Structure formats: structure tokens, C-alpha cells
Amino acid sequence: MSDVAELTSALEYHVANTLGWLDLRPLQRASISPVRSGADCLLIAPTAGGKTEAASFPVLSRMVDEGWQGLSVVYVAPLKALLNNLLPRLEQYTAWLGRRVALWHGDIGDGPRRAILSEPPDILLTTPESLEAMLVSRRVDHRLLFRGLRVVIADEIHSFAAGDRGWHLVAVLERIQRIADHRFQRIGLSATLGNPDDVLAWYQGSNAAAGVAGEVVAAGDPPSAPDVTLDYVGSTENAAVVISALHAGEKRLVFCESRTQAEELAFELRAHGVTTFISHSSLSLDERRQSEKAFAEARDCVIVSTSTLELGIDIGDLDRMIQLDSPRSVGSFLQRMGRTGRRAGGSRNALFLATEHETFLRAAGLLQLWGTGFVEPVTPPPSPRHLAAQQFLALALQERRFARGTWRKWWSSSPVMDDGEEVLDYLIAQGFLAADGGWLFIGPAAEKAFGGRNFLELLSTFIADLELSVAHGRKEIGGVSPISLNAPVLRGEKPLLLAGRAWKVVAVDWQRHRVDVEPEIDRGKVRWSSEPMPESFQMVRARRDVLLGAAPPVSLTQRATKVLASVREGWSERVDRDGLVLVRGTNEVELWSMAGLKAHETLAAALPAGFEARSTNEAIRFSTQFDAAILRRSVLDSALPFIAADSVSGLKFSAALPADLARATLAERFVDRPHAAEVARTSIVNRRQRQGDQ
Structure with a gap:
């Protein structure tokens, strides 16, 4: 076996002679020793830092030098398009060593799947949902397929960890661990993380309890200072005029915050004679692939996208990133800006085009927060009880039956199953699981709720709107x-x-x-349903800082400078350096606490009975009898935001939970006690509503 600090010799030869690389990138060099040692690793580098190779090169070296056979590596990613994009690179790397890689997700047909099952590849590219499908399918011998698994690589792990798909992934991995012959290594990849140690510990799961070492590996020179400009254009139509006039001959990627906005901008750009492509989740697979392929091969063009192109899909050398309005987090902005400056001699850049005063202020606040070096911590949503219900039902499908007394062995000590006993009791009582002599199997209620199309709905952790x-x-x-x-x-x-x-x-x-x-020729309209998004305390407070005079560390156009002055003037009665502003009007009282929707709803839940409150990200509105002293006396330790009964339908698998437990799950995901407490103890500046502001 070669030195643990080096790659296997055949791979080193091809890296130097086939790829023509003079050296590895910093993360690729730094990851060799920890990955080859078998430690669980979280590999972090700036966008385009070579993270895929940082994981795959030392893993392939282990595969060759240790003689792994059969399916030994699973590579999971949050997007099918990302996996499609990775396949050619990994096909090249594995072919050098006489190994194979294959792709399995929802768009892969029965023929390629049968080929994988008859002769498993060394590396399988897939999604968490497809992993689950393999476990529960009657056509897949999951014990035979996964018994030789040695490594699981999770790409864009911050995307998983921030939502229920992450809980689903780690729960599925624990079930695979139970049927595998070896304890497999877990490797995560990310470009933007504010709390890498926490994310690695979450991803390790039972490996940490088993004593598997964990190591965060971060390397790569900090990227040079980017060129960031904030402008105000006033409408989507005006944004199209600006984009069509700027950077002719260059490839431009424009991010929009909604599918509707993306559609409108793409139509307007084409009306201005700009070669325009579009990508979002409601376009057909063929339409998206054609757009992304054509954009990758073209030069003087624009591709308009929602967050679908935020992650590491390769769309070729990109000259400019343009943001219509503002993303909702610094991490998202860093991902998007990281699409630029990848080519030698290029530099990172971003142009913000705000279409409204409200979105201009949001962009200014985000850029102010980014200038402080802040990146949001990635925190898995608490209380994944609905995922516990899903996992019990999926296990019953996988094993056809399981013993009630041994269910904990399938998930070790995974937090997904913290409330497993209570959830399991409900599933049995309501007929989702049937019991016979200590064995549990799929019951009639589960067949009715989730049994359609071979339990397809049970394999996805998110609810898709009807289209x-x-x-x-x-x-x-x-x-x-x-x-x-x-x-x-x-x-x-x-x-x-x-x-x-x-x-x-x-x-x-x-x-x-x-x-x-x-x-048709005339411009049309399109809409998709959407709900107000809660923003973080830091994002909303950064807007307050801008209103009080903080200057975002970016270039402002003349238009932007004028709008910033106008916005500050318009908000002058709602912010104050000496404290939070309480505005008393004839019909209501407004507290401009600017702490985010979650903190505001938590405060509202702590108010005494009879005090009604309505919240936004910026303010809480009370009836006129409200007194600020009530905030000082509020008890926040047990406060939980109110969740309407019909809101539970937005929680996937809520049908398999008791109604009160489903509401509690949603409430615990919407609580923000620390920042609610900060609002409650902050001094308040009282003002009267000006005439004409009714």
C-alpha cells in the first residue's frame, strides 16, 4: 500500500500526464491523509476549489490499494442535474483504474438500473430518495447491493443539513449501516459553512459513538476581493434594459427570487434581442437540459435561473453574476457569486439590480452583513418526528416486517428517532402499522395514505405543489x-x-x-403559489443597521445612492439609535423590532391572553391596549408560536402523527427564544403615528 499521504501511483500518473496538472489544489493535497486514514471528513474550500477531486482521488486510491470489490462508494447530491454533471468526470477517473461509476436517480430508466443490479459499479451516484427506493424495492436485493459499502460522500452537504432531506439522508444511512459488512466512512463537501464542526458531528451519526475520528479539512487561499455593485432599476422591464446594455459578448448568469420573476425577465431579455436561456424547477427536464447545455457552449448570452443553478452544476466559464433583488442569506449569495472568477485571470463579481425599494433595502442589508464576514450557521430543523414516522413505514416496506422490540438497532442513537416510541405507538394504534406476535408490518392506513404508485409518496420528504x-x-x-x-x-x-x-x-x-x-407573441403571465419566508435575525437587523447609517462595503450607482437616501428618509420614524421604535396609532400599535418573523411570533406566543398580535419580519402589530411593560414580563422559556390546524398539511407525513404532535413539531421549528428575549429586554422609543400615515 502506498504512503497514506500520497495518491495511488496509477492515479498520480494520470493526474500529471492525462490532466496535465502540475500540482493538486490546496484542498486536494490537504485531504489525502485524513481521507485515506478512514476518518470521517468535512472538506471545505471556496467554490471551484476542486472538492469533488479532493474526496474522490484519495477514495479511489484506497479502493485500489485495499482491493475493494463491488459497490464500495455511494456519492449523494441534492440535485439530479448535479449528479448528471459529475458523471463524465468520475467516469474518466474510474476508467484510469479499471473501475466503473454509474448513475441512479428518478430520470434513469429500467434498463440501466437492471445493469447496475446485475453488475454493480464501484461508485454509485444517486440521491437520498433513490437510496431509499433501492432499500424498499422488491426488485433490489439491498443486502447484496450494499454489503461491501465503504464510503458515502455527500456533496453540497450544507444544502442537506439545512432541511428535512438531511434528516432523511442520515436516517437512511443508519439503516444501510446495519446491513453493510463494514462501518463506512462519511465524507461531506461544502463551500460555505458557518459551523463546520457541528455539521460534521451531525453527519457522522453513529460513527461518532463508535469512535470513528472526524476531521474538518479546510484549505485554499481566500479568494481575492470581489467586484460587487448595487443598483436600483425599479422594475423587471428596466432590469432587462440594463442587462441587455451591459457586458456585451460575455456570459451572464442572472439569479431571480421566484419562477415568475425568472419567466418575466427571460421574456423581456428576448424582446431586447438578447440570446437568453432559462432554468427553474417547473420546466421540463428536457427544457432545462437544453438551456444549460446551450448556455455552456455559447458566449454572448444570458441564462436566467432561480436557485436551481446555485449549487455546483457546471455551466462553463461564467463572466458575470447578476442578482435581481436579493437572496435570503449570505450563504446563498456566496454560492452564487462563486460561480464567477473560476477561469484563470477572472475575478469574482456580482451586480445587484433591485426592482423595488423593499428589495433594495434587503439587498443593502445582506451586503452589509456579508461585509462583516458573517455566514449563517447551518442548523438541521428540530424535532423531525414526521421523518420518524416515515422511517418506520419505510423499514416495514424494506424488511416486510420488523420486531417492535429491536427497532432502535436500525437507527442506533440517531436524533431522528428521539420520539420514536411515541410515534410508533400512534402508528400501531391508527393502523399505519399492523402488529402480529411482536412483529410489525404495513397496515391498511398506510396503504390508503401512501400506497399509491408503489408507495412513491413515502420516499420523498417534501411536498410538491400540484402542477x-x-x-x-x-x-x-x-x-x-x-x-x-x-x-x-x-x-x-x-x-x-x-x-x-x-x-x-x-x-x-x-x-x-x-x-x-x-x-403566442404578446407577453403573458404566470404564477406559482408562495408563502412569506421568515428571515434570520441577523439579516433583518442588518437592514436596520443600513437604515441607521451603515454603508454596505460595495459600489453604489448614482441611482442606488439616491434610493438609499430615500429609503432611509422613509423609514426614519421606524428606527432609532437609542432603541426599538414603538409607534402608537389610532387603531393599532407597531413595534419595529426588526428581529425576524420567528422571534416576533415567539414573543406573540408569550403574551397574556387577550393581546392579539400580527407579525412580519420587521414588526409586530398589537391592539391599542398593548403596553411595552408586557414584553418585560413575558415568559419565553415555554413559548411556542401558534400553529393553525390546517397548517399541519404542509408537513410531509403529518397524517402519520397525532395532530397535537404535528402542530408541536411545526411550532418548535418556528421558535426563536434567544432573539425574542433580546427584543423583550431592549429599550423602547415611543412615537405617535403622524397624520396621513394611517
Whole structure:
């Protein structure tokens, strides 16, 4: 076996002679020893720092030098497009060593899947949902497939850890660990993390209890100072004018904060003669692939995207990143800006184009917070009880039955199952699991709630909104929400907007969820359902800092400078250096605490009975009898935001939880006691509502 600090000799030869690399990048060099030692690792480097190779090169070296056979490495990523993008690179690397890699996700057909099962590859690229599907499928011998597993690599791990897909992933890994012959190594990859040690400990799971070492490996020179500009354009139409006039001959990636905004901007850019492509989650797979491939090969063009292109999908050398309005976190901004400056001699850059005063202030606050060096910690959502219910049902499908007294062995000490006993009792009592002599198996209630299409709904941890498929002839374009199909659209009087083009509706089949269209010239409209997003305390407070005079460390255009002065003037009665502003009006009292929706809802929950409150990210509104002293007396230790009964439907698998436990789960995910307490103890400046401000 070669020195643990080096790659296996055949791989070193090809890195030098086939790739023509004179040396490895810093993270790639720094990761060799810890990865080859078998330690669980979290590998962190700036975007384009070579993280995939930092993990795969030493893992391939272990594979060759230690003689691994069969499926020994699983590589999971949050997006199918990212896996598709990685496949050619890993095919090249494995071929050098006489090894193979294969792809398995929802878009892969039965033929390639049968080939994988008959002759498993050395590395399998997949998603957590597909891993679960392999475990529960009657066509897959999961014990045979996963028994030789040695390593699991999780790409873009911050994306997993921030939501329920992360809890699902670590729970599925514990089930695979139980059937594998070896305790497998866990490697995570990320570019932006504020709390890497916490994320690594979460990802390690039972490995930490078993004594497997964990190491955060961060390397790479800090990127040079980027060129960031904030501008105000006032509308999507004006944004298209600015983008069409700037940086001719360059490749530009424009991020939008909604699918609707992306569609409108793409249409306007094409109207200005700009070669424009578009990518978002409601476009068909074929439409997205064509856009991303054409953009990667073109030069003088723009691709308009939602967050779908935020992660590490390769779309070629990019010259400019343009942000319409503002993302909701510093981490998201860093990911997006990191798409630029990858080419030798290039530099990172970002141009913000705000379309409203509100989104201008949000962008200014984000850039102010970014200038302080802050990056949000990634915290898995608490109380994943609904995932515990899903895991019990999935285990029953996987094993056909399991013994009630031994269920804990399947998940070791995973926090996913902290309330497992209570959840299990409910599943049995309600018929989701049937019991027979100490054995548990799928019951009639589970068949009714989740049994459609071979329990497909049980394998996904998120709820997808209902969309109708839109097609022109035999070509599927994408999907739209039913709210887009109002009477004028259905009558063909107003066009529908999709894939950056206008379409006239010619027929709707509500039973098949299909809309047939034909091309139209006039600009159309499209809408998808959305809900207000809670923002972090730090993001909202950064806006307050800007309103009180803090200057974002970026270039401001003349328009932006004027708008910033106007915004500060408009907010002058709602912010004060001496404390939080309480404005008394005729009909209500407004506390401009600017602490984020979660902190405000937590405060509202701690108020005595009879005091009603309505919250936004910036303010809490009370009835006129409110007195600030009530805040000082509020008891926050047990305060939980109110969750309406019908809100529980937004929690996947809530049907398999008691109603009160489902509401408690949502409430515990919406609580922010530390920042609610900070608001409660901060001094308050009292003001009267000015006449005319009603």
C-alpha cells in the first residue's frame, strides 16, 4: 500500500500526464491523509476549489490499494442535474483504474438500473430518495447491493443539513449501516459553512459513538476581493434594459427570487434581442437540459435561473453574476457569486439590480452583513418526528416486517428517532402499522395514505405543489400552478408565460393535469403559489443597521445612492439609535423590532391572553391596549408560536402523527427564544403615528 499521504501511483500518473496538472489544489493535497486514514471528513474550500477531486482521488486510491470489490462508494447530491454533471468526470477517473461509476436517480430508466443490479459499479451516484427506493424495492436485493459499502460522500452537504432531506439522508444511512459488512466512512463537501464542526458531528451519526475520528479539512487561499455593485432599476422591464446594455459578448448568469420573476425577465431579455436561456424547477427536464447545455457552449448570452443553478452544476466559464433583488442569506449569495472568477485571470463579481425599494433595502442589508464576514450557521430543523414516522413505514416496506422490540438497532442513537416510541405507538394504534406476535408490518392506513404508485409518496420528504403539465404538440415545456389558469387565460384571451415564451392555451384536460398550448407573441403571465419566508435575525437587523447609517462595503450607482437616501428618509420614524421604535396609532400599535418573523411570533406566543398580535419580519402589530411593560414580563422559556390546524398539511407525513404532535413539531421549528428575549429586554422609543400615515 502506498504512503497514506500520497495518491495511488496509477492515479498520480494520470493526474500529471492525462490532466496535465502540475500540482493538486490546496484542498486536494490537504485531504489525502485524513481521507485515506478512514476518518470521517468535512472538506471545505471556496467554490471551484476542486472538492469533488479532493474526496474522490484519495477514495479511489484506497479502493485500489485495499482491493475493494463491488459497490464500495455511494456519492449523494441534492440535485439530479448535479449528479448528471459529475458523471463524465468520475467516469474518466474510474476508467484510469479499471473501475466503473454509474448513475441512479428518478430520470434513469429500467434498463440501466437492471445493469447496475446485475453488475454493480464501484461508485454509485444517486440521491437520498433513490437510496431509499433501492432499500424498499422488491426488485433490489439491498443486502447484496450494499454489503461491501465503504464510503458515502455527500456533496453540497450544507444544502442537506439545512432541511428535512438531511434528516432523511442520515436516517437512511443508519439503516444501510446495519446491513453493510463494514462501518463506512462519511465524507461531506461544502463551500460555505458557518459551523463546520457541528455539521460534521451531525453527519457522522453513529460513527461518532463508535469512535470513528472526524476531521474538518479546510484549505485554499481566500479568494481575492470581489467586484460587487448595487443598483436600483425599479422594475423587471428596466432590469432587462440594463442587462441587455451591459457586458456585451460575455456570459451572464442572472439569479431571480421566484419562477415568475425568472419567466418575466427571460421574456423581456428576448424582446431586447438578447440570446437568453432559462432554468427553474417547473420546466421540463428536457427544457432545462437544453438551456444549460446551450448556455455552456455559447458566449454572448444570458441564462436566467432561480436557485436551481446555485449549487455546483457546471455551466462553463461564467463572466458575470447578476442578482435581481436579493437572496435570503449570505450563504446563498456566496454560492452564487462563486460561480464567477473560476477561469484563470477572472475575478469574482456580482451586480445587484433591485426592482423595488423593499428589495433594495434587503439587498443593502445582506451586503452589509456579508461585509462583516458573517455566514449563517447551518442548523438541521428540530424535532423531525414526521421523518420518524416515515422511517418506520419505510423499514416495514424494506424488511416486510420488523420486531417492535429491536427497532432502535436500525437507527442506533440517531436524533431522528428521539420520539420514536411515541410515534410508533400512534402508528400501531391508527393502523399505519399492523402488529402480529411482536412483529410489525404495513397496515391498511398506510396503504390508503401512501400506497399509491408503489408507495412513491413515502420516499420523498417534501411536498410538491400540484402542477399541470404544459405541452406544445408532443413536446413538454414544463408545469404551471392552477392559479395561473384564470378565466382570460383559459379563454385564450391572455397568454401564459413559460420557458421565457408566451403561449396561448388551446385546451385543458383537468383529469390528466395537462394544458395544450400554441406559440403566442404578446407577453403573458404566470404564477406559482408562495408563502412569506421568515428571515434570520441577523439579516433583518442588518437592514436596520443600513437604515441607521451603515454603508454596505460595495459600489453604489448614482441611482442606488439616491434610493438609499430615500429609503432611509422613509423609514426614519421606524428606527432609532437609542432603541426599538414603538409607534402608537389610532387603531393599532407597531413595534419595529426588526428581529425576524420567528422571534416576533415567539414573543406573540408569550403574551397574556387577550393581546392579539400580527407579525412580519420587521414588526409586530398589537391592539391599542398593548403596553411595552408586557414584553418585560413575558415568559419565553415555554413559548411556542401558534400553529393553525390546517397548517399541519404542509408537513410531509403529518397524517402519520397525532395532530397535537404535528402542530408541536411545526411550532418548535418556528421558535426563536434567544432573539425574542433580546427584543423583550431592549429599550423602547415611543412615537405617535403622524397624520396621513394611517
